[in-house]
Amino acid sequence: MKMKAAFVTDVGKVSIEEIERPSIRDDEVLIRVRTVGVCGSDLHLFRGTHAFRKPPAILGHEIAGDVVEIGKDVRDIRLGDRVTVEPQYGCRECDFCRQGLVNLCSSKVVPGTAKWIGVFVQYFNAPEKTVYKLNDAVSYEMGTMIEPLAVAVRALRRATVKEKDCVVILGAGTIGLLCLVVAKHLGYRKIVCTDTARFNLDMAIKSGATLALDPLETDVVDAVKKLTGGKGADLALVAAGAANILDQASACVRKHGEIGVIAMITEKIPFYSYQIVFNEQTMYGSMTYATNDFREAADMINSGLDLTDFITQTMDIDHTQEGLDILSQKKEDVVKVMIEL
Ligand SMILES: NC(=O)c1ccc[n+]([C@@H]2O[C@H](COP(=O)([O-])OP(=O)(O)OC[C@H]3O[C@@H](n4cnc5c(N)ncnc54)[C@H](O)[C@@H]3O)[C@@H](O)[C@H]2O)c1
Ligand SMILES: [Zn+2]
Numbered sequence: 001m002k003m004k005a006a007f008v009t010d011v012g013k014v015s016i017e018e019i020e021r022p023s024i025r026d027d028e029v030l031i032r033v034r035t036v037g038v039c040g041s042d043l044h045l046f047r048g049t050h051a052f053r054k055p056p057a058i059l060g061h062e063i064a065g066d067v068v069e070i071g072k073d074v075r076d077i078r079l080g081d082r083v084t085v086e087p088q089y090g091c092r093e094c095d096f097c098r099q100g101l102v103n104l105c106s107s108k109v110v111p112g113t114a115k116w117i118g119v120f121v122q123y124f125n126a127p128e129k130t131v132y133k134l135n136d137a138v139s140y141e142m143g144t145m146i147e148p149l150a151v152a153v154r155a156l157r158r159a160t161v162k163e164k165d166c167v168v169i170l171g172a173g174t175i176g177l178l179c180l181v182v183a184k185h186l187g188y189r190k191i192v193c194t195d196t197a198r199f200n201l202d203m204a205i206k207s208g209a210t211l212a213l214d215p216l217e218t219d220v221v222d223a224v225k226k227l228t229g230g231k232g233a234d235l236a237l238v239a240a241g242a243a244n245i246l247d248q249a250s251a252c253v254r255k256h257g258e259i260g261v262i263a264m265i266t267e268k269i270p271f272y273s274y275q276i277v278f279n280e281q282t283m284y285g286s287m288t289y290a291t292n293d294f295r296e297a298a299d300m301i302n303s304g305l306d307l308t309d310f311i312t313q314t315m316d317i318d319h320t321q322e323g324l325d326i327l328s329q330k331k332e333d334v335v336k337v338m339i340e341l
């Protein structure tokens with residue numbers, strides 16, 4: 001049987017094509033896709049700047065839908081379950097898989113590659129172990145938000161600082177705003193967000209930020225120092241790419257503070273490392289999520305966390321091109337674009 005799929009056929013170009021529905025293995029389920037999220041990380045391939053992936057490809061990895069078929073070895077998932085998918089699985093044998101760090105497995109399988117179809121399709125197959133049930137009260141849209149929320153959960157869980165006086169989040173797009181939500185949840189008292197777009201700054205304030213600053217208008221480091229009595233923030237999270245962003249993060253942070261880098265900055269940018277040495281700061285990277293982080297994000301949503309405000313545009317699969325263009329060119333105020341099928 002045929003289904004629609006949105007292919008990125010060339011840099012900046014999407015075409016809707018009819019392809020065969022995926023068949024399922026014994027340990028898999030088939031999901032009728034209801035909503036998929038357009039993600040900042042989908043833009044790297046769309047713009048032709050991805051470190052190694054090139055068109056043609058079916059993008060997407062944020063999904064919610066209904067289970068319409070189950071393989072014979074599937075145990076806990078039933079027909080009709082409303083679900084989301086952790087869009088990765090590992091080899092289960094390497095050192096990282098053994099520690100639950102699927103995100104670091106060199107043989108991990110992710111959607112939109114030769115081994116697994118992307119989610120901009122009407123039907124999506126997934127191994128049962130990657131499937132998470134949604135409570136009845138959770139909308140498909142919120143189910144789809146579990147994946148980006150898991151990115152934020154990991155970024156904050158990777159920090160080892162004990163004090164939770166102040167966190168600075170550089171960039172208030174989807175990921176930055178979700179970091180704000182998780183930081184609040186974990187009990188950070190002062191949360192400073194930055195962004196160059198007015199709409200995103202307003203969204204940050206609406207979502208509970210203590211301060212929301214445009215780095216082109218305000219001296220962010222100065223403002224953070226004032227807010228923390230001269231000390232600096234305990235933690236800074238980098239959720240936007242800009243040439244000065246690592247220096248800015250480090251300058252905002254106190255001695256023995258930490259800097260978590262989430263943004264995928266694929267070109268080399270300058271970095272004043274002495275600042276890190278002098279203040280004995282620690283910098284870490286945060287790559288997607290481990291299964292624990294995904295489960296924690298799913299629990300937050302299943303417990304009623306509502307992120308509806310972050311969904312700024314919804315459209316059907318035939319408008320996938322428009323969805324990617326809106327996010328890529330920021331032609332409109334945008335946080336999360338949802339495709340509904
Ligand atoms: N590490 C991971 O696992 C992971 C997962 C998802 C996304 N990402 C990356 O995280 C980054 C953010 O993702 P997103 O989906 O929120 O993207 P986004 O495009 O929605 O958000 C980026 C935001 O940064 C703002 N911005 C631009 N320049 C800025 C500056 N100088 N200072 C502060 N803000 C500025 C933009 O206005 C925008 O709102 C991207 O680089 C993305 O690839 C990483
Ligand atoms: Zn994503």
Ligand SMILES: [Zn+2]
Binds near residue numbers: 093108
């Ligand atoms: Zn592995």
